Amino acid sequence: xxxxxxxxxxxxxxxxxxxxxxxxxxxxxxxxxxxxxxxxxxxxxxxxxxxxxxxxxxxxxxxxxxxxxxxxxxxxxxxxxxxxxxxxxxxxxxxxxxxxxxxxxxxxxxxxxxxxxxxxxxxxxxxxxxxxxxxxxxxxxxxxxxx
Numbered sequence: 001x002x003x004x005x006x007x008x009x010x011x012x013x014x015x016x017x018x019x020x021x022x023x024x025x026x027x028x029x030x031x032x033x034x035x036x037x038x039x040x041x042x043x044x045x046x047x048x049x050x051x052x053x054x055x056x057x058x059x060x061x062x063x064x065x066x067x068x069x070x071x072x073x074x075x076x077x078x079x080x081x082x083x084x085x086x087x088x089x090x091x092x093x094x095x096x097x098x099x100x101x102x103x104x105x106x107x108x109x110x111x112x113x114x115x116x117x118x119x120x121x122x123x124x125x126x127x128x129x130x131x132x133x134x135x136x137x138x139x140x141x142x143x144x145x146x147x
Contacts, residue, residue, distance in 0.1 A: 040094035041087075048090065049082045 056078045060071035121127040 038091070038094075040098060041091035044094050045083065045086055045090035048086055049079060052082045053079055 053075065056075045060068075060075060117127070121131055
């Protein structure tokens with residue numbers, strides 16, 4: 001009676017996990033390439049152009065039937081002119097808004113961290129002593145700067 005072994009090869013990694021990792025890597029690569037300022041400026045530009053088209057449509061509605069084709073031509077001229085002329089200002093505005101929003105968020109997070117640290121200092125004398133020492137050395141440096 002002889003015994004033979006059958007070599008069974010199992011994969012080192014699960015196929016579903018490998019697929020999920022590839023999907024995650026693809027999504028992170030797409031997210032890194034995403035330009036939020038460009039998307040925001042496009043959205044802002046679309047809103048401004050839509051508002052201009054609504055105003056132009058209101059003007060067209062007051063015209064008589066004989067001028068309807070000319071009115072639609074004017075409407076599309078307004079739309080394309082707005083797209084061409086307002087693209088750069090919309091991009092700058094979106095970038096400025098994004099920068100301001102990021103700075104506001106950083107200030108808000110810093111204030112929350114400072115408040116949390118202060119509450120911890122009120123409960124722990126060691127932290128309060130560190131703050132006091134830091135303030136004393138900073139005040140000493142300020143005083144030395146005047147001499």
